[in-house]
Amino acid sequence: MKMISYNKEVKLRKEVDVIVCGGGPAGIGAAIASARQGMDVALIESRPFLGGNITASYVESCNYFLWQGPFELTGIYKELEEEYRREFGNSDDIRTDFSPHRFSSEYLKIFLDKKIEEEGIWLRLHTRVVDVIRDNKAVKGVIINSKSGFEAILGKVVIDCTGDGDVAAEAGVPFEQGRESDGLTQPGTVNFRVAGIDTERVKKILDEKGIDYFYDIYNQKVAEGIIDMGYKRKNFPMGRLTAGGQISYINFCNVYKIDPTDADDLSRAEQLARKRVLKFFTFLKEYLPGFEKAELASIAPTIGFRDSRRIKGEYRLTAEDIDKERIFEDTIAIYPRFYDMLSPTGTWDDLVYIVDLDKEYGIPYRCLLPVGIEQLLVAGRCISTDHLAESSIRAISACMATGQAAGTAAAIAISENTSVKNINVRKLQQALREAGVRL
Numbered sequence: 483m484k485m486i487s488y489n490k491e492v493k494l495r496k497e498v499d500v501i502v503c504g505g506g507p508a509g510i511g512a513a514i515a516s517a518r519q520g521m522d523v524a525l526i527e528s529r530p531f532l533g534g535n536i537t538a539s540y541v542e543s544c545n546y547f548l549w550q551g552p553f554e555l556t557g558i559y560k561e562l563e564e565e566y567r568r569e570f571g572n573s574d575d576i577r578t579d580f581s582p583h584r585f586s587s588e589y590l591k592i593f594l595d596k597k598i599e600e601e602g603i604w605l606r607l608h609t610r611v612v613d614v615i616r617d618n619k620a621v622k623g624v625i626i627n628s629k630s631g632f633e634a635i636l637g638k639v640v641i642d643c644t645g646d647g648d649v650a651a652e653a654g655v656p657f658e659q660g661r662e663s664d665g666l667t668q669p670g671t672v673n674f675r676v677a678g679i680d681t682e683r684v685k686k687i688l689d690e691k692g693i694d695y696f697y698d699i700y701n702q703k704v705a706e707g708i709i710d711m712g713y714k715r716k717n718f719p720m721g722r723l724t725a726g727g728q729i730s731y732i733n734f735c736n737v738y739k740i741d742p743t744d745a746d747d748l749s750r751a752e753q754l755a756r757k758r759v760l761k762f763f764t765f766l767k768e769y770l771p772g773f774e775k776a777e778l779a780s781i782a783p784t785i786g787f788r789d790s791r792r793i794k795g796e797y798r799l800t801a802e803d804i805d806k807e808r809i810f811e812d813t814i815a816i817y818p819r820f821y822d823m824l825s826p827t828g829t830w831d832d833l834v835y836i837v838d839l840d841k842e843y844g845i846p847y848r849c850l851l852p853v854g855i856e857q858l859l860v861a862g863r864c865i866s867t868d869h870l871a872e873s874s875i876r877a878i879s880a881c882m883a884t885g886q887a888a889g890t891a892a893a894i895a896i897s898e899n900t901s902v903k904n905i906n907v908r909k910l911q912q913a914l915r916e917a918g919v920r921l
C-alpha cells in the first residue's frame with residue numbers, strides 16, 4: 483500500500499497518573515483499581531457508553547459456564563455484580579433456567595456511568611486512542627481523536643484494555659492473531675434482540691422442556707433442508723426473557739474468516755451479519771412456538787469478537803499451563819479450567835468446549851507486560867497467551883481480574899517511582915488480596 487506522512491501539533495488535553503484505554507470489563511477493572519490506590523485516572527472509550535462487549539454486543543450473560551460450579555468470583559467483578567444486583571435485581575428477567583451472572587446491557591450502561599463517577603475517574607466517551615507518545619522505550623501518553631479533534635493525554639503508565647490491543651500494536655509491540663496454524667480467529671457475532679414474544683408460553687417451554695426444545699426444532703429444520711445459514715452451529719443462546727415480551731439477545735448470527743482489526747473486513751462483516759440476522763429472525767418467527775408475533779427490536783450496536791490480537795508479553799500463557807493447573811510465582815488471578823473456542827471455520831471440526839471447574843490455573847503478571855517497551859500494560863482478552871488459552875482468559879470476569887491487577891500494578895509503580903516491570907510482585911499480590919482477590 484502507498485504510504486504518506488503528515489505532521490500535526492495537538493492540544494494537550496490532560497496530564498494524569500494512569501491512562502486506561504478502553505472501557506470494557508478490563509478497562510473498568512483497571513480504572514477502578516488505580517483510582518482506589520489514589521491515582522488520577524483518565525478512562526478513554528471509543529463508544530458512547532461503557533461495558534465493552536457486554537453493552538456493545540449484548541453479551542449479557544457473563545461467565546455462564548461458572549453457573550453451576552463451585553468457583554467463587556472475587557475482586558472488583560464480584561463487588562460490581564453484587565452492587566448491580568442490589569440496584570437492578572434480575573434485570574426484569576423471569577427465566578429460572580438461566581445463569582445468575584447476567585446483566586441488562588441498558589441498565590449496565592447507567593450503572594457504570596454512576597460507578598465511574600463515584601470513583602472519581604475522568605471519563606472521555608466518543609474518543610478513540612489512535613497513537614502513543616514515546617520517549618525512547620517508555621510510553622509517555624496517548625493521542626486521542628474525537629469530535630474535539632486530535633488531542634494528547636500524558637500519563638505515567640498507560641494500560642491497553644482495547645480488547646484488540648490497539649495501543650500496544652500502535653506502539654510497535656509484536657503480537658499474534660488467531661490460531662497458530664492459519665491465523666484464523668473465532669467468528670464475529672452480531673447478537674439481536676426480539677420483542678413481541680408470548681412470554682408465558684416461552685417461559686413454560688423453558689421451565690418444562692428446557693432451551694434444547696428450541697434448539698431441536700432448529701436442528702430438525704436444518705436436517706429437512708428448510709434452513710441453511712452457511713455454517714454449522716447447534717445452539718442459539720438466548721438472553722433475558724421479560725414479562726413485557728422481550729428476549730434481550732439471541733446469539734447465533736456468525737461471520738467467519740474476518741480480521742477484527744481490518745476496517746474493510748469489519749464493514750463487510752456487519753453487512754453480511756445483518757442479512758443473517760434477518761434470515762434467522764424470520765425462521766424463528768415462523769417455526770418457534772411463542773415467536774409468532776415477534777418483532778426485530780434491535781441489532782447490537784456492533785459485531786462482537788471473542789479474540790483478535792494477543793500481545794507478545796514477558797510470558798505466554800499456554801493451554802498446557804491451564805491443563806497442568808500451573809500456579810505461577812507472579813500469579814495475579816486464579817481461574818477455573820475452561821475453554822470455549824467456537825469453530826473458526828464454521829464446521830464441527832475445530833470447536834473446543836470444555837468446562838472443568840474443579841481445576842484451577844494462575845494468570846501470571848508477566849502476561850500483562852508487553853516486550854520491548856516500558857510503562858505500558860495490557861489487560862483483558864489481548865494479554866499474552868496462545869490461541870486456545872485465550873478462549874479461557876477471555877471470560878468477562880477474568881478480563882476484569884487482569885484489569886484489576888494491571889490498575890493496581892500501575893499505581894504501585896507510580897507510588898514507588900519505578901517501572902511496571904520492576905515492581906515487587908509480592909506487594910502487588912498483597913494489594914490484590916487486600917482488595918478481596920483470592921490468589
Ligand SMILES: Cc1cc2nc3c(=O)[nH]c(=O)nc-3n(C[C@H](O)[C@H](O)[C@H](O)COP(=O)(O)OP(=O)(O)OC[C@H]3O[C@@H](n4cnc5c(N)ncnc54)[C@H](O)[C@@H]3O)c2cc1C
Nearest residue numbers: 504506507508528534535545611644645786862863877878
Ligand atoms: C458473541 C459473544 C459472546 C460472548 N459470550 C461470553 C459469555 O457468555 N461469557 C463471557 O464471560 N464472555 C463472553 N464473551 C467474551 C467477552 O465478551 C470478551 O472476551 C470480553 O468482553 C473482553 O473484555 P475486554 O475488556 O478485554 O474487551 P472488550 O469487551 O472488547 O472491551 C474493549 C473496549 O475498548 C474500547 N476500545 C477499543 N478500541 C479502542 C480504542 N482504540 N480507543 C478507545 N477505546 C477503544 C471498545 O469500544 C470496548 O468498549 C463473548 C464474546 C462475544 C463476541
